[in-house]
Amino acid sequence: MSITGGSKDIFDAIFRSKPGLTGVLILTIIIGLSIIALVYVPFDISSKWNDITFWQFNPRLAPPSWINFFLSKKLPETIIIGEKDFAKYDYYVETAGLKHIVLEAKLDYLYEYYPSEVNAILYVNNSNGMLVTLKWIQPNGVEIYLSRLVVNDGINPIYFCTRKDVKEGLLNTMAKLGTVPPDTIKPEVLLFSDLNPSGGFNILRGTYRFKIEAETTSRNATIDSKLIVYGRVYGLAGTDSKRRDLFVGIVWGAPVALAFGLIAAILTSFIQTLLGTLSAWYGGLVDEIIQRVTDIYMIIPFLPILITISVIYKINIWTLLAIVVALSIFGGATKTARSMALQVMNEQYIEAAVSYGASRKRIMLLHILPRLLPYTVANIVLSVPSYVFLEAALSLLGLGDPAMPTWGKIISDAFEGGAVVHGLWWWVLIPSTLIIMTAIAFAFIGLALDKVVNPRLRER
Amino acid sequence: MRGATSILRYLAKRITLLFGTLIIATYITIVIANAGGYIDEILSAQIKYDITTNLARTQGWAQLPEEEKTRIINERFESAIKAKGLDKPFIERSFYYLIDALTLNLGRAIFITSASGSKRVADIILERLPITVLLFTTGTVLYSIIGLLVGVYMTKKPGGLFDKIFSIFAIVTEVIPPWFFGILFIMVFSYYLGLTPFGGIASVPPPQDPLGYFLDILYHASLPLFTWVFSLFGAWAYIARNLMVQIAEEDFVITAKAKGLPEGIVMRRHILRPSLPPIVTSISLSLITSWQGAIITETVFNWPGLGSLYSQAISALDAPVIIGLAVVYAYLLVVTVLVLDLTYSLMDPRIRGVA
Numbered sequence: 001m002s003i004t005g006g007s008k009d010i011f012d013a014i015f016r017s018k019p020g021l022t023g024v025l026i027l028t029i030i031i032g033l034s035i036i037a038l039v040y041v042p043f044d045i046s047s048k049w050n051d052i053t054f055w056q057f058n059p060r061l062a063p064p065s066w067i068n069f070f071l072s073k074k075l076p077e078t079i080i081i082g083e084k085d086f087a088k089y090d091y092y093v094e095t096a097g098l099k100h101i102v103l104e105a106k107l108d109y110l111y112e113y114y115p116s117e118v119n120a121i122l123y124v125n126n127s128n129g130m131l132v133t134l135k136w137i138q139p140n141g142v143e144i145y146l147s148r149l150v151v152n153d154g155i156n157p158i159y160f161c162t163r164k165d166v167k168e169g170l171l172n173t174m175a176k177l178g179t180v181p182p183d184t185i186k187p188e189v190l191l192f193s194d195l196n197p198s199g200g201f202n203i204l205r206g207t208y209r210f211k212i213e214a215e216t217t218s219r220n221a222t223i224d225s226k227l228i229v230y231g232r233v234y235g236l237a238g239t240d241s242k243r244r245d246l247f248v249g250i251v252w253g254a255p256v257a258l259a260f261g262l263i264a265a266i267l268t269s270f271i272q273t274l275l276g277t278l279s280a281w282y283g284g285l286v287d288e289i290i291q292r293v294t295d296i297y298m299i300i301p302f303l304p305i306l307i308t309i310s311v312i313y314k315i316n317i318w319t320l321l322a323i324v325v326a327l328s329i330f331g332g333a334t335k336t337a338r339s340m341a342l343q344v345m346n347e348q349y350i351e352a353a354v355s356y357g358a359s360r361k362r363i364m365l366l367h368i369l370p371r372l373l374p375y376t377v378a379n380i381v382l383s384v385p386s387y388v389f390l391e392a393a394l395s396l397l398g399l400g401d402p403a404m405p406t407w408g409k410i411i412s413d414a415f416e417g418g419a420v421v422h423g424l425w426w427w428v429l430i431p432s433t434l435i436i437m438t439a440i441a442f443a444f445i446g447l448a449l450d451k452v453v454n455p456r457l458r459e460r
Numbered sequence: 461m462r463g464a465t466s467i468l469r470y471l472a473k474r475i476t477l478l479f480g481t482l483i484i485a486t487y488i489t490i491v492i493a494n495a496g497g498y499i500d501e502i503l504s505a506q507i508k509y510d511i512t513t514n515l516a517r518t519q520g521w522a523q524l525p526e527e528e529k530t531r532i533i534n535e536r537f538e539s540a541i542k543a544k545g546l547d548k549p550f551i552e553r554s555f556y557y558l559i560d561a562l563t564l565n566l567g568r569a570i571f572i573t574s575a576s577g578s579k580r581v582a583d584i585i586l587e588r589l590p591i592t593v594l595l596f597t598t599g600t601v602l603y604s605i606i607g608l609l610v611g612v613y614m615t616k617k618p619g620g621l622f623d624k625i626f627s628i629f630a631i632v633t634e635v636i637p638p639w640f641f642g643i644l645f646i647m648v649f650s651y652y653l654g655l656t657p658f659g660g661i662a663s664v665p666p667p668q669d670p671l672g673y674f675l676d677i678l679y680h681a682s683l684p685l686f687t688w689v690f691s692l693f694g695a696w697a698y699i700a701r702n703l704m705v706q707i708a709e710e711d712f713v714i715t716a717k718a719k720g721l722p723e724g725i726v727m728r729r730h731i732l733r734p735s736l737p738p739i740v741t742s743i744s745l746s747l748i749t750s751w752q753g754a755i756i757t758e759t760v761f762n763w764p765g766l767g768s769l770y771s772q773a774i775s776a777l778d779a780p781v782i783i784g785l786a787v788v789y790a791y792l793l794v795v796t797v798l799v800l801d802l803t804y805s806l807m808d809p810r811i812r813g814v815a
Contacts, residue, residue: 019628296481298745299793303752304770304786305485308492311774311782332745385635393639393756397771411643415760420647421658428647432640439635447631
């Protein structure tokens with residue numbers, strides 16, 4: 001094996017070969033993605049990712065919006081009617097000591113599929129209890145009496161799909177119209193269906209009205225509302241079972257994955273190469289010790305020890321990184337670097353350096369180590385994916401950093417959330433595609449570099 | 461005779477190293493675990509349990525007043541701790557623990573029970589071990605054979621179309637671990653195509669007749685096996701191919717070809733044979749990684765071996781089982797390397813001493 005060297009060779013090898021160029025291209029796209037992460041999601045992700053209220057206006061388990069592009073009948077997007085979209089008027093009846101507030105919102109529903117959920121949120125202020133009546137008026141004028149309830153100061157979420165009184169309201173309306181109710185009452189379906197006996201529960205498209213009538217004894221009381229008609233598609237990458245926007249998780253996973261993989265790969269490769277060179281150059285006892293320790297390190301059960309540490313100390317992702325590096329300071333590269341350094345040592349220019357009296361340290365650092373650079377670079381590039389997947393594997397075992405949305409964490413959430421067995425493809429395939437693309441990018445660059453490191457493998 | 465002694469000398473050297481590795485790996489686990497005080501806790505719980513169960517069997521125990529019972533238990537507990545040397549400083553204790561661990565005296569699990577109903581960590585782990593070894597040894601033998609065959613085929617025409625396609629396949633599958641393919645394959649083969657079960661080792665309830673039971677296990681093992689082979693044979697073929705391409709350039713191969721020997725014989729005798737020892741060395745390294753990869757792969761396929769036990773123990777925070785598993789893994793890796801060393805020493809003429 002002859003050892004060619006120099007950073008120019010590395011550069012040439014990557015950019016003059018098809019796989020190398022492909023790898024660089026893919027990597028550029030992924031780095032672009034991590035820059036988008038910082039622009040698109042400027043907030044502190046680790047504090048928001050597990051905050052359920054932050055994601056509450058997203059549909060649950062929705063595939064990405066772009067699938068509508070391939071469908072003839074479009075799936076609905078989420079429609080949010082905010083506080084400002086409600087028409088509002090109030091009056092105070094002095095004699096009765098009662099304040100009346102009426103809120104009304106209009107909603108155009110033109111999709112051919114039903115929404116996945118319907119919720120309203122009532123924000124009540126300054127009230128010692130407020131009696132609220134909720135009404136739903138369909139485009140054909142059918143009025144459904146949804147609920148009459150007492151709400152208190154603060155935020156009151158109303159989940160139409162699970163409320164008993166909403167179901168009763170629907171049944172009463174059907175009884176009034178003389179319609180035989182269907183076997184299962186799904187409020188999110190019936191609210192948007194033609195309930196007339198001749199209607200056949202078909203979807204009714206048009207303008208719906210949602211009306212809130214409130215009564216309270218406190219004069220200064222106010223009420224605001226938000227109506228959320230959850231769609232069936234969301235964003236660029238869909239949502240998970242906790243309604244989180246997977247696109248946010250995936251773009252944030254990119255810098256985390258790359259940083260984790262690169263730092264681990266660079267540190268371990270450099271340390272291993274340095275130790276291998278030391279072993280060859282100083283020889284004797286140093287060589288013996290380094291080689292025996294390497295032999296032992298290579299057989300030690302790395303993952304079980306890592307698991308034991310993570311279970312007992314509950315570490316975050318950067319401590320994990322430090323431990324991974326500490327567990328890999330000796331390894332395969334120590335052996336290869338040693339054998340390469342032994343070859344370089346026999347070359348004439350080293351002999352020349354020795355003869356003009358260069359110190360041993362100087363020769364090693366300035367004359368031997370640079371020659372091992374291409375090998376080290378190839379080693380770094382090829383080991384990045386294994387560290388990215390290592391983080392994912394630990395996440396799958398439940399040992400990842402719970403705060404950070406890494407690719408591994410998303411995939412393991414998907415796996416545990418039953419995405420694989422229920423065919424929730426976007427939850428698995430989108431993060432998987434990214435992790436695979438990253439791995440392949442590094443593998444291709446590594447393949448290109450392999451030809452600098454092992455010239456005998458060059459295709460003839 | 462000279463051959464035998466040099467094999468023995470080589471093996472003695474390797475066994476010393478491997479045994480040293482086993483001790484160091486176990487000792488590291490103990491030090492790590494006990495920094496959280498886990499091992500002390502496990503041992504005292506074990507001692508307390510033994511004392512209480514023994515006393516409960518003695519006559520008249522039930523009639524004793526409650527304070528008397530606690531007094532006796534505490535007294536015996538204290539003397540047992542002294543007798544076992546658990547009141548000594550950690551450095552000294554750690555060596556007792558080391559001997560316990562190496563003799564697989566791993567204490568009692570907190571939550572997990574073995575299928576036979578035992579709470580001993582050693583029972584729980586040893587019950588699972590054959591299930592893991594069965595699946596992954598089969599898988600490894602399969603991918604080694606397929607990989608070697610593909611490697612030989614690639615060597616026939618280096619730089620040809622087959623060689624190029626497989627090199628790319630190899631390098632792509634090399635960087636993606638088997639468990640990751642597992643997740644994707646379950647989705648494709650189990651969910652979309654409905655060809656294979658989603659996981660586990662047997663149907664519930666399992667078939668009664670032995671043949672049906674065997675076929676049922678085979679049916680459940682098919683996807684994990686396929687995944688294992690698919691993910692690993694490429695890299696393996698690539699390693700073999702690279703070694704053989706290098707050897708194919710050696711003078712003796714060119715001579716053999718020039719002599720007009722048939723290509724098959726040149727391949728078998730002059731190329732394949734000398735490349736086998738380094739191939740065995742690299743398989744032993746890749747086996748170490750793949751044994752550990754088995755942990756996650758089993759979790760994905762819900763295969764009830766050591767890996768699933770790991771994820772079970774992690775979610776239940778059953779520290780004795782986790783520590784016990786690390787020890788058993790150290791044994792598993794060391795034994796694997798030893799077996800391969802043995803094969804290597806029989807295969808390599810330089811070690812056999814037949815020059």
